[in-house]
Amino acid sequence: MTTTPEETLIIIPTYNERETIGTIIPAIRTVLPGAHILVVDDGSPDGTSAIVKEIAAKVDGVFILDRARKEGLGKAYVAGFRWALDRSYRYIFEMDADFSHDPKYLPDILSAMNENDLVVGSRYKSGVNVVNWPMSRLLLSYFANRFARFVTGIPVRDCTSGYKCFRRSVLEALDFDAIASSGYSFQIEVHFFVWKKGFRIAEVPIVFTDRKLGASKMSSRIIREAFLLVIWKLFFASFLKRKR
Ligand SMILES: Nc1nc2c(ncn2[C@@H]2O[C@H](COP(=O)(O)OP(=O)(O)O)[C@@H](O)[C@H]2O)c(=O)[nH]1
Ligand SMILES: [Mg+2]
Numbered sequence: 001m002t003t004t005p006e007e008t009l010i011i012i013p014t015y016n017e018r019e020t021i022g023t024i025i026p027a028i029r030t031v032l033p034g035a036h037i038l039v040v041d042d043g044s045p046d047g048t049s050a051i052v053k054e055i056a057a058k059v060d061g062v063f064i065l066d067r068a069r070k071e072g073l074g075k076a077y078v079a080g081f082r083w084a085l086d087r088s089y090r091y092i093f094e095m096d097a098d099f100s101h102d103p104k105y106l107p108d109i110l111s112a113m114n115e116n117d118l119v120v121g122s123r124y125k126s127g128v129n130v131v132n133w134p135m136s137r138l139l140l141s142y143f144a145n146r147f148a149r150f151v152t153g154i155p156v157r158d159c160t161s162g163y164k165c166f167r168r169s170v171l172e173a174l175d176f177d178a179i180a181s182s183g184y185s186f187q188i189e190v191h192f193f194v195w196k197k198g199f200r201i202a203e204v205p206i207v208f209t210d211r212k213l214g215a216s217k218m219s220s221r222i223i224r225e226a227f228l229l230v231i232w233k234l235f236f237a238s239f240l241k242r243k244r
Pocket of ligand 1: 012013014015016017040041042070071072073076095096097098100162211215216217218
């Protein structure tokens with residue numbers, strides 16, 4: 001690996017993750033010592049932010065970005081990306097707080113960055129690698145991904161993955177104001193724009209294990225947003241580009 005950990009930032013969006021945030025931070029640092037961690041908290045009423053502040057007071061390279069209210073994953077990530085671009089990080093990760101994204105894959109993803117601009121931790125790269133999700137949730141995710149790929153043409157098998165690493169230049173090239181969505185569709189939109197701009201994208205297989213602590217923030221509104229708004233918006237964007 002030719003990267004140094006201080007060049008790497010891991011952004012974790014949180015909403016009510018007090019049961020996991022205190023253990024995921026040291027787990028990340030064990031695997032990637034020296035990597036910086038930014039938690040973007042949307043005013044969690046359960047005190048997630050206070051736990052992060054306690055850790056940050058003792059450990060270098062751990063930061064909290066407090067936002068006033070819950071505005072969805074997309075807005076939290078955009079705030080985190082802007083924070084990262086104001087500093088000198090070269091590799092910027094997205095990662096969940098709930099251990100669904102096992103920190104053990106961080107070095108594999110980072111190594112793959114040597115030849116790529118975006119590397120996605122992928123549940124569907126080789127078969128289906130999801131543990132403990134109810135069948136209904138798995139089918140929804142799997143077919144939503146196939147549908148999104150079919151409609152938009154994005155060459156990523158796990159379009160909704162929230163475990164990934166961007167090269168700084170990718171985030172610099174993204175027009176954050178053009179990314180309207182807030183839930184899983186945020187991930188689809190980001191993949192779409194990165195692909196359309198011609199960046200190199202790769203997927204690294206991961207096993208995704210459903211959270212054992214805390215609660216999912218998935219909602220039917222988020223699913224509706226992904227299906228109706230983004231996929232069709234991206235379909236027409238893709239179609240119009242091909243026509244021109
Ligand atoms: N800041 C912020 N984080 C969020 C929001 N919604 C979800 N998250 C975080 O995004 C990550 C993934 O959410 P999760 O509920 O685990 O989704 P699931 O794994 O698809 O069920 C977790 O770290 C959540 O705490 C939000 O509105 N704001
Ligand atoms: Mg989760």
